[in-house]
Amino acid sequence: MGKTRKIVDTGTHFIDGNMACAEGAIAAGCRFVSGYPITPSTEVVEHLAKRFPEIGGMFIQMEDELAASICFQGAVWSGVKGMTVTSGPGFSLMMEHVGLAAALETPSVFVDVQRAGPSTGLPTAPAQQDMMQARWGSHGDYEIIALSPSSPQECFDYIVICFNLAEKYRCPVFFMMDETVGHMHGKVKIPSPDEIEVVERKNTSRPPGEYKPYKIYGGDVPEMVKVGMGHRIHITGLTHDEQGYPAMTASAQQILVKRLCSKITDNVEDISIIKTDEIEDSEVVVISYGITSRIVEYAAGIARKKGIKTGTVQLVTIWPFNDKAIREIAAQTRHIIVAEMNLGQMVLEVQRAVANKVPVHFLGNAGGRTLDPETIIEKIMEVVQ
Amino acid sequence: MTEIKSHPVDGLLRTDRMPHIWCPGCGVGTSVNCFTRAIEKLEMDLDRLHVVSGIGCTGRVAGYINVDSFHTTHGRALAFATGLSLSRPDSKVVVYSGDGDIAAIGGNHLIHTARRNVDMTVICVNNYTYGMTGGQVTPTTPDKALASTTPFGNFEHTFNIPNLVAASGATYVARWTVFHVRQLTRAMVKALQHPGFSFIEVLSPCPTLFMRRNKLGAAVNLMEYFRDSAVIENGADTRTVGLNEGRTVLGEFVNMRLPTLRESYENRMKEALGDAFVPYEGDK
Incomplete structure (x- = not known):
């Protein structure tokens, strides 16, 4: 059966x-x-x-x-x-x-x-x-x-x-x-x-002859298509025009690559998910992501018990990097610590976005084990001193 | 004089992309002509035919055939085509690419796609060189031949591609040249109807970058060589079909029916899961 x-x-x-x-x-x-x-x-x-x-x-x-x-x-x-x-x-x-x-x-x-x-x-x-x-x-x-x-x-x-x-x-x-x-x-x-909110693919409703695979008909993203619908698409990794045909010119390159980038960079607010906790008027904010955020959450709780106003930020969305959100966070605190399981990657983005408005400190390791809560607490104490 | 405004296979080509990039004397276009004739002969539903290419001169074929087509990455057309073929059981997927793309950078994908007997047709135009990048040595460049990266002559052993794919599990293997257009077209007709992994090696002149460097004359001289050195041996043991000076073994070497990847998958799952198995039918 x-x-x-x-x-x-x-x-x-x-x-x-x-x-x-x-x-x-x-x-x-x-x-x-x-x-x-x-x-x-x-x-x-x-x-x-x-x-x-x-x-x-x-x-x-x-x-x-x-x-x-x-x-x-x-x-x-x-x-x-x-x-x-x-x-x-x-x-x-x-x-x-x-x-x-x-x-x-x-x-x-x-x-x-x-x-x-x-x-x-x-x-x-x-x-x-x-x-x-x-x-x-x-x-x-x-x-x-x-x-x-x-x-x-x-x-x-x-x-x-x-x-x-x-x-x-x-x-x-x-x-x-x-x-x-x-x-x-x-x-x-x-x-x-x-x-569960699921976005289904929206294939073009435009008939063959009235559709170009890389033409923008509205919004920032071309309409998707699939094989077998009569559109006779040609899809290439070469720089291409709206029709999808190879276009071996610097001007075609400018148009295509700028659009590939701007469809993301123009929509950071729509894409970005950032979780914050107790960042207002904090002495220090710890920014982290992935598993490190779980440890930071625990460490921040202990730091708060010690009387340090500690905020936390979990970057759910890493890329595109949300400069604006980070700057707003920086405006509400005196120190930022970036904690991550590497020797300094996303801290570079945070430093760039914060642009010296507040000190950005780094806490990391070379991988192999998660950061200890104790190390994070020590860093928080060191920074606010 | 009447002006000829169209060609019988215009409907199968993206005429808005002409002229094509191939040099005078190049055999890739001749092979495409054979391919379009084969499609025509089979009266194929063009919405159920998809062409995938890798990179290189032959890799540009996908861009000229007027069906849904993909020009992918160097050597990886077969892997892309595997995903497409599995998701479109009612379509025929054709990979059309060159010897460098398929046998060198794509060699690993070639043997595994053949082993799986994925339902697709591979047309590999072998012109003994990397044409697009200026005539470098490939795994199929003949012994002692000059290439831009073997300025003192090729010193590596060459691939016998039909033997490679046959040993890997291909269920249809043939080799023809662009001189043998009728035989090649017939082989394409067969390959396109073959369920499973069908492979045709098409020997072709590259007058600009291979022949000129090796002082082999014009394209027509290689066509004459193909004619004169051809030995047609259908069913030949592929171990004996390596390309040697003065002897070009051609024909249909392998033609057998084995379960395709999809069939093997479905048979296995039906046996293991019974009624609980739900076949993958792509976007149906």
Whole structure:
């Protein structure tokens, strides 16, 4: 007797971040995933390999990350939602197709469960060292979107938002997890499908002959199309015109690349999610993201008990970087600490945005383990002294 | 004199993109002519035909065929095409690219796409060189041949591509030249109808960057060579079809029916999951 599997596994679960990410992708409508095994991300695709055959999706394990990062893009152009999943060394290999997704404006989700690098590094230990690579890893100028979850629940909630943003802005969207959040078990509430906001792809309604794949008919993003609708599209990674045809001129380059960037930079407020807590009139604000935010939250509680007015900021959206929000935060405090599991990446963005209005201090490590609450508390004490 | 304003296969080409980029004497256009004739002969539904290319001179084919087409990254067309083919079971996906793209940078994808027997047709135009970048050595450049990166002659062993793909699991393998247009067109007709991974190597002159450097004369001289050195051996053991001086083995080397990737997947899942299995049908 056949049994029908629930597509969205509504209910309360005790699962790890990797599984929550996989379930979130399913809930977001993702039905095609190409991947290549790599610690500490593998459980995401292992779970999908089990789930997909019963819900009409497909996982394919490719021969390497070069293939994994483009295979799903072929599926996306057929009309489905797709993603790939990796970690450090695989993320490096995927950069070629981050650029392709940016140029082709393929709605693409790349999950990076970060581990400590460079190179093979510490495969089973966490880091937040790929934050700049996500932004700048492929050649040329382009913009991307990146979100970072701090708990298994956020792995579910925010991967859904990643898919929504990929559809809305037609760009590479990164989900910057890390080993700890990927392997940490926690309570994950999966809502019923009607409670989950899912952005469906809006394919063009314009008939063949009246449609150009890269023409802006309104808004900032071209209308998507899929193969087989009679439009006879040509899609190329070469610099292209509105028709999608190669256009080998500096002027075509200016028009295309500026638009690829401005569709993101003009919509920072729409894209950006930043969570703040007790930042008003604070002595110090600690800015962090991902798993580090959980630790900062705990450390800030202790600092407050010691009488230090401590605010916290969780950057859910990492890219595009929300300069305005950071400047507003800086206006409400006397010191900023940026805590992250690397030797100083997002702190550079915070410093740039704050532009010396208040001191920006850095607390980090070279990856391999999460920051200790004690170290964060010490830093807070040191800064306010 | 009547002015000829159209060509019989104009409807299959993006005439708004002409003239094309290929040099006089280049065989890529000839192979495209064969391809369009094959499409015409099969009366294919053009909404169910998608062409994917990688990078290079042959990689520009996707841009000239008037169907939904993709010009992807260097060597990775096969991986893109795998995702597209799996998501469009009712379409035929064709990868059209050159020897450097498919056998060098894309070599790993080639063997694995053949192994999986993904339902697609691969047309690999082998002109013995990287034309787009100025005539560098490729895995198919003949022994001792000059290339811009082998100024003293090629010293590497060359790939026997039909043997490589046959050994990897391709279920249809043929080789023709752009001299043998009728045979090539017929092979394309067969390959396009073949369920699973079909592969045609098309030998072709690059007069500008390969022949001139090697003092081989004009394109027509290589066409004469293709004619004179051709040995047609259908069903030949692919281990014996390596390209040697004076002997160009052509024909249909492999033609067998094995489950495609989709069929293997569905068979496995039906067996393991029974009625619980829901086939992946892409955007249906």
